[in-house]
Amino acid sequence: MNILTRIIQTKRAEVAARKASTSLADLDRAIAMQSPPRGFRAALDARQRTGSGHALIAEIKKASPSKGVIREDFDPPAHARAYEAGGAACLSILTDEQWFQGSDAYLEAARAAVSLPVIRKDFMIDPWQVHESRSIGADAILLIVAALEDARMAEIEAAALDCGMDVLVEVHDQHELDRALRLTSRLIGVNNRDLRDFTVDFQRTYELVDKAPAGCTFVAESGLTARADLDTMAERGIHCFLIGEALMRARDIEAATRAMVG
Numbered sequence: 001m002n003i004l005t006r007i008i009q010t011k012r013a014e015v016a017a018r019k020a021s022t023s024l025a026d027l028d029r030a031i032a033m034q035s036p037p038r039g040f041r042a043a044l045d046a047r048q049r050t051g052s053g054h055a056l057i058a059e060i061k062k063a064s065p066s067k068g069v070i071r072e073d074f075d076p077p078a079h080a081r082a083y084e085a086g087g088a089a090c091l092s093i094l095t096d097e098q099w100f101q102g103s104d105a106y107l108e109a110a111r112a113a114v115s116l117p118v119i120r121k122d123f124m125i126d127p128w129q130v131h132e133s134r135s136i137g138a139d140a141i142l143l144i145v146a147a148l149e150d151a152r153m154a155e156i157e158a159a160a161l162d163c164g165m166d167v168l169v170e171v172h173d174q175h176e177l178d179r180a181l182r183l184t185s186r187l188i189g190v191n192n193r194d195l196r197d198f199t200v201d202f203q204r205t206y207e208l209v210d211k212a213p214a215g216c217t218f219v220a221e222s223g224l225t226a227r228a229d230l231d232t233m234a235e236r237g238i239h240c241f242l243i244g245e246a247l248m249r250a251r252d253i254e255a256a257t258r259a260m261v262g
């Protein structure tokens with residue numbers, strides 16, 4: 001069984017427990033108190049338009065199933081400020097506890113420390129989680145096509161658009177891209193990491209970028225470690241990048257971010 005299947009199994013139990021303790025009405029009351037969504041895709045597109053460096057989604061990630069703990073002195077608000085000062089366009093914050101040692105509290109603290117838009121990086125299987133995401137401040141959510149059936153995917157997307165959030169739709173191959181393009185969102189991420197064996201292959205991004213229709217904002221995800229990787233991709237028309245580990249391992253996160261943005 002691949003890791004995604006196992007994660008989704010544990011997520012089902014987790015979401016069932018959360019739903020039992022917090023009603024949709026509770027979440028909607030919390031949403032009413034939240035600051036409005038910050039435009040996530042708009043921030044990426046603005047960066048691409050102005051040509052002022054690569055558009056980075058900088059990820060706050062303590063640990064991962066394949067690497068274990070990535071950063072010991074983990075400090076989400078400090079990392080968020082370093083990313084913002086270094087020129088990142090957006091933040092990504094892992095909130096999954098069981099597999100990534102994330103937390104909703106990390107998202108709330110990091111978002112409060114900066115003015116950048118934030119995507120909640122978690123495993124969405126239920127529209128209830130969209131309301132939960134907005135209630136903690138998320139400006140965007142991730143939809144992993146490989147984890148969802150078409151109808152469910154559309155339902156979750158609709159809930160997010162209803163809440164004024166952006167949706168990053170993550171694909172791994174042509175078939176998943178075709179399914180993603182049946183949705184409304186035109187913010188597409190290609191995960192270069194194979195979730196079956198954790199290998200990284202940038203070829204995935206290159207193959208799919210040419211098949212994405214005009215008007216898509218296209219994001220290369222995972223395994224990007226050097227500025228040269230980004231420059232090479234930019235020559236092929238890819239301008240947005242989701243980077244976690246390489247930045248989280250840097251001694252000086254702000255300087256590392258600035259070096260990647262260019």
Ligand SMILES: O=P(O)(O)OC[C@@H](O)[C@@H](O)c1c[nH]c2ccccc12
Binds near residue numbers: 221242246
């Ligand atoms: O740390 P990396 O290799 O730079 O990768 C970041 C990001 O792409 C990765 O964390 C990711 C991409 N899609 C996901 C889905 C769930 C959890 C994590 C992810």
